[in-house]
Amino acid sequence: MTTWIITTSNQIAGLVAMADRLGSPVTIVGVGIDVLPAADRVLTVPLTEGLPAEAAAPVVCAAVEARPGDAVLVPDRAGERVLAGALAARLGAPVLTGVVAVADGLFEIDRFGGIARERIRTDRPAVLVLPGGAELPGEQAAEPFDESAEPFAARITAETSDAEAGTDLSSAKRIVAVGRGFRAEADLGLARDLAASLDAELACSRPVAEGVGWLPKDSYVGVSGQTVKPDLYVAVGVSGQLQHMAGVREARTIVAINNDEHAPIFAHADYGVVGDLYEVLPALVTALGRGRDRGRDTR
Incomplete structure (x- = not known):
């Protein structure tokens, strides 16, 4: 049995942790990456300039020689999801999301935002799409995969960027979440101050x-967004509907700040503050600052 990890970056701590639980030899296939985290074997699928990772799907499919009983782990990111679909089609394998446990070829999966659990067994390889997790240091030079397979004839013609995009909340220890209780986009600065x-x-x-x-x-949390399990989750102006709370059910401590005492979020919170977020957040930031100042006072 082999566990395969397919990735376009070294942000794969979550996948490596799952591979450790599976206990099989690990092969990492990096798309456009030459140095990868240490594994039993590391391969690289080179990308020429202007070639998107998705176009390398035929080469990735040739590199992954998965057999029945193998697991192919893919981070839940846009480019890698395309590669996961291509691999699943080639292998005749199921694509599984929301996997919470694996034992002896039996996959336990969250359904409907965690309301139910489904158990799936397959006699084929399985492709698991999971949160990538934090970045791991590159420690091992990858072996180039030399094969006759050719990438698709695609090219990147334009790029857009977002300074706040790409956050992997699945590995965050503390999270401040904002909802529609904020009246304007500029007011999110209050939440950013609290997060800082x-x-x-x-x-x-x-x-x-x-x-x-x-x-x-990729910043929103919920049944169709990210699933998180921080030590502290502070929900500010979030009503707490089921589809949102499904993404935070594993949070250790939930703090709710809302001006509606009947908001559903309070039924899930360990601590609740009924009040105007425009008054509560500045007061919290001030109190936290004073607490840090006292911690630095050595007199």
């Missing part, structure tokens, strides 16, 4: 990302 005081990542509910576009789409 807590050394936390900034996240949001779906309407903030897809409704008004105040934060990148």
Whole structure:
């Protein structure tokens, strides 16, 4: 049995952790990466200038010689999801998301935002799409994969960037999440100040990302967004509907700040503050700053 990891970056701590649990020899296939985290074997699929990672799908499929019982782990990122689909089609394998446990070829999967669990067994390789996790240091030079397979004839003609895009919330220890309780995009500065005081990542509910576009789409938490399990989750102006809370059910401590005492979020919170976020957040930041100052006072 072999565990395969397919990636376009070294942000694969979550996949390596899953591979460790599976206990099989690990082969990492890096697309456009020459130095990868240490594994039993590391391969690289080179990318020429202007070639998107997705175009390398035929070469990746040739490199991954997965057999029944093997698991192919792919990070839940746009480019890698394309590669996962191509691999699944070639291998006749299922694509599994929401996998929470694997034992003896039996995959346990969250369904409907964690309301139910499904168990799946397959006699083919399985392609698992999982949160990538934090970045790991490159330690091992990859062996170039030399094969007659050719990439698709595609080229990158334009690129756009977002300074806040690409955050992998799955490995965050502290998160401040914002909802539609904020009246304007500029007001998110209050949440950013709180996040900075807590050394936390900034996240949001779906309407903030897809409704008004105040934060990148990969920042929202919920059944169709990211699933997180931080030590601390501070929800500010988030109503707490089921589809959002499904993404935070494994958080150790949930703090809710909302001016509606009947908001559903309070039924899930360990601590709740009923109040105006425009008054509560500055007060919290001030209190946290004073606490740090006292911690530095050596008199």
